[in-house]
Amino acid sequence: MPIKIPSALPAYDVLTREGVSVMDEDQAALQDIRPLRIALLNLMPKKIQTENQFARLIGATPLQIELTLLRMSDHKTRNTAAEHMESFYRPVSEVWDEKFDGLIITGAPIEHLEFHEVNYYAELERVMDWTQTNVQSTMAVCWGGMAMINHFHGVKKHMLDAKAFGCFRHTNRAPASPYLNGFSDDCVIPVSRWTEIRQDEVDAVADLKTLLASDEVGPALVEDAAHRALYVFNHFEYDRDSLKQEYDRDIAAGTQINVPVNYYPDENPSLPPVNRWRSHAHLLYGNWIQEIYQATPYDIEKIGS
Numbered sequence: 001m002p003i004k005i006p007s008a009l010p011a012y013d014v015l016t017r018e019g020v021s022v023m024d025e026d027q028a029a030l031q032d033i034r035p036l037r038i039a040l041l042n043l044m045p046k047k048i049q050t051e052n053q054f055a056r057l058i059g060a061t062p063l064q065i066e067l068t069l070l071r072m073s074d075h076k077t078r079n080t081a082a083e084h085m086e087s088f089y090r091p092v093s094e095v096w097d098e099k100f101d102g103l104i105i106t107g108a109p110i111e112h113l114e115f116h117e118v119n120y121y122a123e124l125e126r127v128m129d130w131t132q133t134n135v136q137s138t139m140a141v142c143w144g145g146m147a148m149i150n151h152f153h154g155v156k157k158h159m160l161d162a163k164a165f166g167c168f169r170h171t172n173r174a175p176a177s178p179y180l181n182g183f184s185d186d187c188v189i190p191v192s193r194w195t196e197i198r199q200d201e202v203d204a205v206a207d208l209k210t211l212l213a214s215d216e217v218g219p220a221l222v223e224d225a226a227h228r229a230l231y232v233f234n235h236f237e238y239d240r241d242s243l244k245q246e247y248d249r250d251i252a253a254g255t256q257i258n259v260p261v262n263y264y265p266d267e268n269p270s271l272p273p274v275n276r277w278r279s280h281a282h283l284l285y286g287n288w289i290q291e292i293y294q295a296t297p298y299d300i301e302k303i304g305s
Contacts (some may be wrong), residue, residue, distance in 0.1 A: 004035055004066045007089055010048050011055045015080055018056065035064040036101040036292060037300065039135075041092065041127065042069060043108035043144060045079035053237040054104055057285035061294055070095065072120040085130065092127055096134075099303040101296045102289070103135045107142025107235075110155070111195045115147055131229070133304035136192045136296040139231040139288060145222075146197060147230035152227050153205050157195040164191045164217045166243070166261030167276065168234075174211045178224065187236040187260070187280040190243055191217050196202060221284075230288065236281035244273055 005012055010017040038058055044050040049068065058065050071077070073091040104128070108118075115121050128151045131138045140148040146157040148155045169187045172180055189212070196218050202208050222231040235242070243260045247269065250257040297303060 004064060005055060006088060009051070009217065011052045011107070014052050015056060015059060026046075034195050034298065034300070035066040036296070037066050037068065037099070037235065038102040038104070038289075039068040039070050039095070039100045041103065041105045041144075042071060042089075043106045045077060047080040047089075049239075050237075051240060052104055054106075056103075057237060057281055058102075058289060060282055061286050061289045062125065063289060065289070068095075068100070075120045084249065093298060094131060099134050101136045101300070101302045101303070102292050103131055103138045103142040104149065105138065105144035107144050107193075109143075111143055111193060112159075115150060121147075128152070130226065136228065136303050137288065138222060138227075138283075138293050139230045139232060140229060141237070142193060142235065143195075143285045146195065147247050148227075148229060149197065149202075149208070149222065149224070150207075152224065152229075153200050153208065155205065155208075157197060160194055160196055163194050163257065164196065165246075165258060166191060167263045168214045168217050168261070170212045170220050170234075172215045173213055174209065174223075177223070177240075178291055179221070180211055181287050181290075182283045183280060187212070188238060189214075189220055189280070190238040190263075190277060190298075191234045191237075192243060192249075192260075192263065197222075197231075229299045232284075235279060236284055239275070240273055240275035240278075277285055304305060 002015070040051065040054055042050050053068060061158060069089045070092050071085065073093040077085060110118055124147060128148050149155045150157065167185050168191050170189055171186050172183050174180060199210065199213060199218050202219050202222055204211055207224060207226045209223045210219045211223055211255045213219045220232065220234045224231065239245070243263055247260055259267060259269055263273050265274065
């Protein structure tokens with residue numbers, strides 16, 4: 001089954017060219033099934049790029065997905081055209097009474113700020129509480145995951161002396177987890193952050209279970225079953241050249257930055273990078289969708305009840 005998105009959304013053409021099955025509203029109306037309602041709360045500055053990345057992953061499952069794009073109600077983006085935001089995004093203030101099978105909360109490049117210093121954090125806290133009554137399962141990514149694990153468990157984010165930047169090998173610590181079905185014993189995941197969540201502080205919380213972790217960059221995937229959430233501190237969704245774009249941007253701006261480790265062939269930035277995480281990215285998001293499908297009520301209004 002395809003992912004249902006507006007035909008005018010840039011991701012529609014991008015995913016079609018890649019062979020991902022997509023459909024518009026008219027096509028979806030012809031199918032007598034209930035699609036899974038998945039919302040993407042997009043906190044990243046490059047909205048369209050982020051839409052493409054996550055739509056690609058959740059649209060590659062056998063189930064019909066209806067994607068809803070959300071934004072913070074009063075926060076104005078400076079990197080995406082106002083027309084795009086007006087056409088395709090809904091403020092979260094419009095959906096408090098609605099139910100969703102899944103929610104993805106993205107990262108945001110605001111790691112240097114304390115959570116309470118972020119101008120939309122009070123509303124984000126309301127979103128995180130709202131997930132407990134209106135969302136079957138939440139996937140919170142990078143800064144979004146750090147915010148959510150802090151909100152529910154008080155686990156802190158810590159500034160790093162140097163940016164964790166590159167592709168790091170992670171160990172599969174829970175092979176029997178349904179979220180890791182099909183995973184190898186280890187996998188490579190892109191990392192790009194100035195902060196960390198520390199493994200010992202996660203381990204100190206009985207309700208948290210680490211599924212993937214690295215000796216170099218700490219936990220990558222943590223399950224919070226009590227809050228029906230997964231916290232993903234790294235970037236399975238990244239494109240092949242996402243780290244390259246960040247590296248080139250920093251070099252052009254004169255920012256001190258290391259070459260992303262284990263990313264370019266022979267650690268040579270003049271060579272094109274290689275994507276070695278794509279298959280595990282599809283496995284993770286496909287497994288998440290599968291778990292939602294098995295657990296969510298057919299009557300969507302019963303979510304949270």
